[in-house]
Amino acid sequence: MSNQCKCNCGGKSNAFTQLDEILSKYQNTKGALIPVLQEAQSAYGYLAREVVDYIAEKMNIPVSQIYGVVTFYSQFHLNPRGKNIIRVCQGTACHVRGAKAILKAVEDNLKIAAGETTSDLNFTLETVACLGACGLAPVMMVNDDTHGRLTPEGITEILDKYR
Amino acid sequence: MEMVNMIIDGGKFKVPKNFTILEATRIAGVKVPTLCNHPELRPEGNCRVCVVEVKGARSLVASCVYPVSEGMVVNTNSPAIREARRMVVELLLANHPQDCLSCQRNLHCELQTIAAEVGVRQVRFDGEKKNYPLDNSNPSLVRDQNKCIVCGRCIRACSERQGVHVYSFANRGFNTTVVPAFNQGLDKVSCTYCGQCASVCPTGAIVIKDDTAPVWQALANPAKHVVVQTAPAVRVALGEALGMPPGSVVTGKMVAALKRLGFSKVFDTNFSADLTIMEEGAEFLDRLKNGGTLPMITSCSPGWVNFAELFYPDLLDHLSTAKSPQQMFGALVKTYYAEQAKLDPANVISVSIMPCTAKKAEAIRTEMCASGYRDVDYVLTTTELAKMIQEAGIDFHFLAEENYDDPMGIATGAGVIFGASGGVMEAALRTVSELITGEELECIDFKDVRGLKGVKEATLDIGGTEVRVAVVHTLLNARKIMDKIRAGEANYHFIEIMACPGGCIGGGGQPISMTNDFRQKRIDGIYECDTKSTIRKSHLNPAIKELYTSWLGEPLGEKSHKLLHTHYHQQYRD
Structure with a gap:
């Protein structure tokens, strides 16, 4: 539910600067969820829970639906990937x-x-x-x-x- | 309406152009079996049970999503169709736990029914079984994904009806599941526990949490004084759960059945609904006169309260601090009633019968201990009570009607209409009008706020004061009105919000009905109870007057504040 920062920074830093750039690139594009997820994954290596929650909030898409998309396509990963x-x-x-x-x-x-x-x-x-x-x-x-x-x-x- | 001509099973029919084949077959008097289709939800064509032949089409088509067209020739009954339907159901059964006899939905399961209807006599496939853990994480609902047939109705109910979007399809192929985000329990996501998912689930994949065991135990314990309250909407749905027509009013039989089950006292939540009106009405007048936060919004529906705490934490000041009738009742049972009856509250067990799954969660909120004890110990839904009545071997149809016990069984018509959308508003207006004007209200039927329209509005002139009210039901409509408030565009004074369609009568704890107009029939039953009441205004309830005079003092007074009011806080779920 909450999209508050979960690290110990006390909400001071925005860990999602890169993600914000990706989101702003697509903010006027309809149906941009998959390219956003692809770019977010290539930026962070995988789609962490916090990243998915943040995308859900910013794109106003229910997080359950994004979870559905992420688990449908084998190209998306919810856990860190090995070397x-x-x-x-x-x-x-x-x-x-x-x-x-x-x-x-x-x-x-x-x-x-x-x-x-x-x-x-x-x-x-x-x-x-x-x-x-x-x-x-x-x-x-x-x-x-x-x-x-x-x-x-x-x-x-x-x-x-x-x- | 533009019509098209079509031939269904050799007969000629004119049907509206925007119909699906399935809708057209209903006109033709054909009962095409369906499973993922639900009359109130957008069709998706997931299950393929409803296949029919369309002349010229290469294969069988899913009639629930196939639009009709001019000159279309449809056949709904051929060996190929019957075999295809049977195959679909057989394949669903191949990996379905075959534990029907001990399943909560036994005899009320659409998969079971359809297997019988399409004539499954053997399951030729012994498929790989699913093995998902049970989601028992929350007080209201139990999810068993092993029984899920992936029809997606719960997803649609939660998003289209409630706008909450808890569920989604996840994964792919055989591994497809219907789960909340990140496959978490319902307690970890923004679930309001309204139970609408359970009420559209065709199988036992989402069911109401069964709390009958501890109630049976309490009833069997001679040291316990077990008191029960019954919510307004239960009396118009319990009969339906026990084989009577939708909307049957069974108040007296229900009271009799509860006495047979062994409850020491059978009281009426309508009594505390009247009390809610006294407190909430006084609060509204106070806010109106003294510049309090407006619009004030009702807080009787715990699904709605959860929704507000999850999605609109910035607007919680708008919610009336008056507790719901269930919790007001609970707070009084172990204080006022125990004192009157000279009982040790420690030996009193307070049970409520509710149309609602979210009430189970409301009762265990940490703050709901105003009496010094758990105010409401156990919450049973209408369907759980029906199950107890059956289990006890009580022949409901032959029961003679009995009356509620005094004093907390005395209630007015204003109390009973809490069970339908618009009822809390109407009950409040009946009392508030007289409190403002000091004159007796002649016409007490506020018909503008009644009925199944999603958003109802009315402007009233009460003694020269213009009062603008709105009534909404379903959380999708609640979201619309809350967004308006957040944007500063809602100029209402008072809003009633109920989480479920039609109000409590359409609650997640009610018997599942596929009849299109069952809600209206239950609503009719509620207003029938109201019109038959001798007293129809909460403030004229003699038991309520007595409660204030002898014990409680004034509405919004010190004792009221302690027992009958509460506060809300933002919910964090993960």
């Missing part, structure tokens, strides 16, 4: 070649579930429906690097390169 983004393919080809076991190996290694981020913010783990590299199945990407013909045993070695 390294792991995307484990769960497509048909990977599935028949053991993608579930690969995902489990990564989850066990990072001690997080798919969709989560490690507490040190080093890794975010996601699943994708197909990476278009079916010949290499099972496959995953870490940032822009493609790793194919994976085995559960080989996962630790790959992840260690990013630690």
Whole structure:
């Protein structure tokens, strides 16, 4: 409900200077919610609760509706993202070649579930429906690097390169 | 109105051009099954149960969102249609918890009804089940997303009817849910607890919090003196919940049933509604004469009070400090009544029967302990009382009528009309007019403020003083008028606001009715009670006069201030 600043600044500083600039750019544009969210996310890395509340207030859109939009599109993130983004393919080809076991190996290694981020913010783990590299199945990407013909045993070695 | 010609199931019909196919089929006497569609909410076409064939269309169409056109040929009944409808319902059931027998909405569930109507005899799919935690976070409503069929009616009721926008669809595909922002409990978002979402939910996904267990327990405890008050709007809806036609007035049967259930005394909230008029009327006159904050706004509807505290904290001075009738009653039960009846207030349990889910939250507000005890211990809704009556095996139809107990069962017609939009205003005007002029009011029916119109206005000449009043119901209309006040554009003296459509008679705790005109029938019942009353002005209630003379002193006096008035504060929910 309240959009008061939640840090300890006592409301003196405006943490949303960047956001204000984004909002003012779109203030006369109808249907600008998605571009505002995209730019806010690229400015802050993710869409923090405070950011969503602030956008809701300034754009006069119910916060429940913005939450609906943010959770509908996979491009938006409500939690901080890791330095390294792991995307484990769960497509048909990977599935028949053991993608579930690969995902489990990564989850066990990072001690997080798919969709989560490690507490040190080093890794975010996601699943994708197909990476278009079916010949290499099972496959995953870490940032822009493609790793194919994976085995559960080989996962630790790959992840260690990013630690 | 421009009409179009169409053929429905072989018959020729003329229907208004702006109709949907679904509306047209109603004219044709066809009952196309619907689930996500609600007669009072914008159609969305989410569930596809209402599919029909349109000649020339490539596939079946959702009749609730498909507009009619000239020459359209519609078929509502074919093997393909029946199979499609059955399939839709079967798929909904595939991941629905099949616990109907122990569900609160058992026998009152639209999904259950539709499964029977479309002829589901087996569920061929054993789908993945949802496993969401229960939202039990608040005193009024319980949300079980596992029972949600994602029809979106609650979203529409909360936004279109109430303008509060608590709910939205979230996520995608199988994971789609209907949740408040950030998937929080209702206690953490700007929910007013009005319960309109529960009253449009077709399944048990949003239900009224059931508080009957502690009441049964109190009734079974011989050491407790259990007193009950019944709100005005309950008497015109309880019968409906027990199989009688909408609007049936069942005051006497209800009193009899409550006595059978074991309540020691059965009192009437109408009594404290009369008292509210004495206090609120005096407050209004005081504000008018002494330059107080105007317009003064009524504060009987706790959904509305929550709304004001959440969205208009800067305008709380406009709210009457008079407590709602429920809370005035509660404050008196454990003081005045306990003294009169020579009871230890510690052994008195105060129960109220309300048409309202927000009343449950009102009763547990920290400040509602004016008597030194919890003023109202338990709040049950009309539907919970109906359930108790059924559970006790009381045959409501055969009950002989009984009368309320004295002294807090004595009330006037002005008290009973609190149950309908415009009633508080009318009751106040009946008393305030006589207090201003000192003369007896001849015509006491203020018909301009009655009825289901969203915003009602009237200008009255009371003894040479012009008094401008407005009456609004639903929170969407409340928002409109509050924005006007905030902008300095509302030149009213007195405004009545009730959160629910039609006032308390349309409350979230009332039986769910899909009859289009059920609210009007309940309203008619309320005014029938008023006209049949021998006394129809609050200040002429002999029990109220006696209360002031022997115990309370003057309206707005010291004792009143302590027991009958309250204050409001901004609510922070997260």
